[in-house]
Amino acid sequence: MKLQLVIGNKNYSSWSMRPWVLLRQAQIPFEEVQLKFEEAGGGLSVGGIDRYSKAKKVPVLLVDDEPVWDSLAIAETAAELFPDKKLWPEDARARRMARSACAEMHSGFQALRGRMPMNIRSRYPGKGLTPESQRDIDRVVALWTECRERFGGAGSLLFGKFSVADAFFAPVVMRFHAYDVKVPRVAQEYCDAVQALAAVKEWVAAARRETDFVAADEPYAQKGK
Numbered sequence: 472m473k474l475q476l477v478i479g480n481k482n483y484s485s486w487s488m489r490p491w492v493l494l495r496q497a498q499i500p501f502e503e504v505q506l507k508f509e510e511a512g513g514g515l516s517v518g519g520i521d522r523y524s525k526a527k528k529v530p531v532l533l534v535d536d537e538p539v540w541d542s543l544a545i546a547e548t549a550a551e552l553f554p555d556k557k558l559w560p561e562d563a564r565a566r567r568m569a570r571s572a573c574a575e576m577h578s579g580f581q582a583l584r585g586r587m588p589m590n591i592r593s594r595y596p597g598k599g600l601t602p603e604s605q606r607d608i609d610r611v612v613a614l615w616t617e618c619r620e621r622f623g624g625a626g627s628l629l630f631g632k633f634s635v636a637d638a639f640f641a642p643v644v645m646r647f648h649a650y651d652v653k654v655p656r657v658a659q660e661y662c663d664a665v666q667a668l669a670a671v672k673e674w675v676a677a678a679r680r681e682t683d684f685v686a687a688d689e690p691y692a693q694k695g696k
């Protein structure tokens with residue numbers, strides 16, 4: 472089986488980071504196809520995406536050239552294709568909670584996304600903090616704390632061992648890092664554990680090497696930069 476993962480800029484593309492970290496951390500081999508964001512007429516598009524997806528967004532997983540688009544569909548497909556990797560928690564109650572957490576992440580947290588766009592190579596301490604983004608942050612912290620307390624066990628991740636849920640929250644961890652969001656100890660320890668994952672380190676190192684500047688994702692950059 473041939474797997475190709477089409478992603479965007481590693482510095483900015485939070486949706487792309489999820490399946491990339493999931494596959495890499497689980498040691499599922501894939502070929503990376505990186506496309507770059509392009510800005511035209513005030514909008515953002517992905518250069519060359521037409522070849523891969525009618526939805527025209529990254530990420531896309533090509534399974535023997537057949538596209539699977541949207542990060543949640545990709546995660547479910549990977550879990551189905553590689554049952555031995557146990558990408559979802561084995562315990563049924565933990566699995567239900569992991570699925571709910573991923574779905575909540577997938578469809579919610581608009582203020583956090585909008586005010587604190589992922590930007591791995593930059594630091595904007597304190598930027599983006601509004602009552603709405605603070606509410607999202609508080610909810611993320613409560614969710615992480617509940618997962619850790621109920622299902623973390625001896626491991627350091629949300630459900631102990633690495634799972635889809637950690638891949639889904641990795642971009643949030645990077646946002647908290649970039650904007651220096653202060654969180655309680657249990658959440659900070661979780662952030663540290665995510666940043667220590669080999670796949671996350673690899674993604675971050677590659678993101679830092681990127682030099683493309685995408686204005687739509689840079690609300691806090693100084694003019695002329």
Ligand SMILES: N[C@@H](CCC(=O)N[C@@H](CS)C(=O)NCC(=O)O)C(=O)O
Nearest residue numbers: 484485486515516528529530541542
């Ligand atoms: N829900 C989708 C969202 C994908 C998405 O919005 N991707 C952005 C980049 S991170 C994109 O491709 N934007 C280009 C566009 O909207 O034309 C997923 O989970 O994959």
